[in-house]
Amino acid sequence: MRPENGVGTPVDPVPFLVVAAFGFLFCYSFGPAYLMAFGAELAGGLGYSTMVFLGLTGFAYHRFVWSARPGLRGEVPAHLRLRKLVLAGAAVAAVLALLSLPLL
Template identity: 55%
Template sequence: MPLRNRAGDPVDPVPFLVVVGFAFLLVFSTGPIYLRALLGVDLATAIAGSTAVFLAATAGAYHRFVRTDRPDLRGETPVAWRYRRLWIGALLLALLLVLLSLPFMEF
């Protein structure tokens, strides 16, 4: 059964599955560890919190890549937009790495 957007058109499930897979890997590999280190919660609470974050990321990915997808608007993205998105992605990744290294810094 193919995924369909709100208009009933079939959409490509690969982008949705890739984003959900990366969200699963990131949230469950770092979430419980950092919740326990930063907030001092027990393991069950840390896993429950990570599950809540993963479910929110999955719902956001479904909304973005399936529900509101419009296959009729497919076309080539201008180079300037792709370049800008590349730099924004690199900046967000750098900020994420800094955020993930906070428990290892001594203030």
Template identity: 40%
Template sequence: MWRNGPRNRRGDPIDPVPFLVSLGLVFMLVFSFGPIYGFSYGLSLAWSLAASTVAFCLLGAVAYAQFVRSAPSVDAGPLPPGPRFERLLYAALAFGIVLGALTVPLVV
């Protein structure tokens, strides 16, 4: 499948770095916060890790669909600066909201 590099659904080669970076961030967040939340809700370590693994697999599938299957080809050229900045801004806001939301239930 990835013998000559990852390809999108049209068969064009794509850059795998955004997918790998997002997958690494998902792994870090899910396995950092998942067991803590599992313990706070009364789950055992095994169930907390199982729930974290399921969440990681689901979010990994979403990242694969977004960054690999529907990615533009490498030959498409760079995006204009306007949409790139807008995407970066929305991603930073979403990341901040997720981090804030993850800390709220543990404080209360």
């Protein structure tokens, strides 16, 4: 089964599945422990983590499946790919650093 975008064109589901899987990994590995450090119960931490995961999954579906336009694919210049990769790495490092501050 291949998912279709908003106009009915089949799209590749792999980018969506990768982002959703990383969202699951991130939400359930950091969420409950982080919220329990602030005094929340385990059930509350799991509930909030589930809500964040569902939001991330909805965003990923909209971005990578529903609004995807496979006909516009083309080669992206190497300097733009490197820039996006460096910015994404810096953003992930910043988020992880911010998440670790209250646990110190």
